[in-house]
Each structure stands twice: as C-alpha cells, then as structure tokens.
Amino acid sequence: MIVSEQLPAAVLWDLDGTLVDTEPYWLIAEVELVRSFGGVWTMEDGLKLVGSGLWRSAQALQSHGVELPEDEIIQWLTTRVLEQLEDSVPWRPGARELLAELKAAGIPAALVTMSISRMAERVAAALPEGTFRVLVTGDRVANSKPHPEPYLRAAELLGVRAASCVAIEDSLPGLASAESAGAVTIGVPFHVDLPEGPARTLWPTLEGRTLADLGALYRAVRSERSARAESVAGA
Numbered sequence: 001m002i003v004s005e006q007l008p009a010a011v012l013w014d015l016d017g018t019l020v021d022t023e024p025y026w027l028i029a030e031v032e033l034v035r036s037f038g039g040v041w042t043m044e045d046g047l048k049l050v051g052s053g054l055w056r057s058a059q060a061l062q063s064h065g066v067e068l069p070e071d072e073i074i075q076w077l078t079t080r081v082l083e084q085l086e087d088s089v090p091w092r093p094g095a096r097e098l099l100a101e102l103k104a105a106g107i108p109a110a111l112v113t114m115s116i117s118r119m120a121e122r123v124a125a126a127l128p129e130g131t132f133r134v135l136v137t138g139d140r141v142a143n144s145k146p147h148p149e150p151y152l153r154a155a156e157l158l159g160v161r162a163a164s165c166v167a168i169e170d171s172l173p174g175l176a177s178a179e180s181a182g183a184v185t186i187g188v189p190f191h192v193d194l195p196e197g198p199a200r201t202l203w204p205t206l207e208g209r210t211l212a213d214l215g216a217l218y219r220a221v222r223s224e225r226s227a228r229a230e231s232v233a234g235a
Contacts, residue, residue: 007211008218009164011102012154012183013095013132015113016050017170017190020123021090022081023050029080030061033073039065050171050192053114053144054078078119089126092190094206099131101211110154112167112177114138114145134158146176151183166214168206175200184221 016022027046034041041064049057054077058070066073102109111132113120116139124132134157136150143149148162155162167178170190178185179199187194187202194202201217203209 007215008166009160010108010158012110012112012151012165012167014169014174015111015115018168019095021092023191025081025084029077033066034064037065052173054138078116082122094209098206098209103131105211108133108158110134112136112150112154146173148177148181151178151181166218184218
C-alpha cells in the first residue's frame with residue numbers, strides 16, 4: 001500500500017450509478033414487481049430512491065402494494081438485476097480506467113454499496129482480480145447511507161483513516177455518508193442532479209480522469225482542511 005501525503009490512502013467507490021449504470025435495471029425490476037401486484041411504479045418513483053438502502057426501497061415498494069416481506073423484495077429485485085447484468089455490464093465512462101491506474105499504483109480500492117453482497121460480488125468479478133480489496137454492502141452494515149457507517153467500515157477494513165481516503169459517489173445519500181465519515185468526496189452526477197457543497201467536489205464525468213487528478217484534489221482539500229483547523233485553533 002502506498003503511504004503518502006501526496007496521494008489518498010485508498011479510493012472508495014459507490015456501485016450503482018457510479019461504477020456501473022444499473023439504475024435502469026433496478027427501475028425495470030421495480031416496475032415489474034409492483035405491476036405483478038396490480039400497482040404502478042414510475043421513473044420518478046425510482047429516482048427518489050437513488051442512493052438509498054435497499055430496505056428503504058423495499059418499504060417504498062410495499063407502500064405501492066407489494067405484499068412481500070422486505071427481505072424477499074430485496075432478493076427478488078437483486079435476482080432480476082443480476083439477470084440483466086448477464087446480458088451486459090454497463091460500465092460508467094472512465095471508471096474502469098481509473099480503477100486500473102489505482103491498482104497499478106498500489107492504491108487500494110473498496111466498493112461501498114447498499115446493494116447486497118451477491119450483487120457487489122458479481123460486478124467485482126467482472127473486473128481484474130484484486131481490483132477491489134474490500135466490499136462493503138448493504139447486508140453487511142447496520143446503518144445504510146446516508147449514515148457514515150459504510151464508509152467508516154470500508155476504511156477500517158483497509159486499515160486506513162476515512163479522512164485519508166477519496167470517495168466517489170453519484171447520489172445525495174452517498175455523498176452525505178462519505179462526507180460525514182470524513183472522506184475527501186467527489187460527486188459525479190448522473191441520474192439525479194447534485195448540488196454544490198462546501199465538503200464536496202463535482203466532476204461531470206470520470207472519463208479522462210487520472211490518479212494525478214485524484215492526487216491534486218486530495219492535496220487541495222487536505223490543505224484547506226488543515227488551514228481551517230489552524231484558523232479555528234488560533235481563534
């Protein structure tokens with residue numbers, strides 16, 4: 001592992017919408033499940049759940065007439081999304097290239113997703129072995145995003161401090177989770193707009209982004225945080 005003040009100790013990745021564009025797959029699954037119970041589920045309904053934990057999504061589907069326990073809903077949706085992934089893994093632009101550069105440089109990556117383990121494992125298996133050293137999933141944490149636990153857990157498993165990591169997210173709950181954990185946070189808007197914020201940097205895409213870009217951002221944010229802390233201490 002690279003230990004340097006110039007580079008992040010690790011990079012923590014969201015899955016759905018950040019690494020792969022599976023949100024349409026989830027929407028198809030949600031529509032099919034709600035329709036099977038005689039209800040209606042729209043794109044707007046689905047977009048409201050982007051970045052949320054699957055148990056919250058299951059509760060929303062129950063409110064639209066799905067008469068199944070939460071765990072059964074989650075397993076059904078995951079199975080349906082995995083079926084669609086067998087046809088194609090819709091990688092987001094620039095994500096695999098950046099992951100490959102991190103791996104070559106010896107900087108560990110973690111996948112931090114509120115999807116369940118078998119979903120995360122399927123996507124990770126489509127990448128070169130060792131791309132992700134750690135998988136933190138919705139069924140392995142007590143609190144889902146926007147709680148900081150998922151990102152704190154990923155950092156703990158990697159043996160680093162969350163404040164020494166960069167997190168990449170595409171949703172507000174995900175950004176809130178990473179920010180509250182203390183990570184240097186990058187928002188990459190996709191299916192939903194992301195507002196500017198003092199604790200985050202927005203990149204329109206990962207395409208063309210490199211380790212040098214991550215390092216420059218990491219150093220700038222760490223320097224700003226250090227100056228702010230010194231200012232507060234001297235006040």
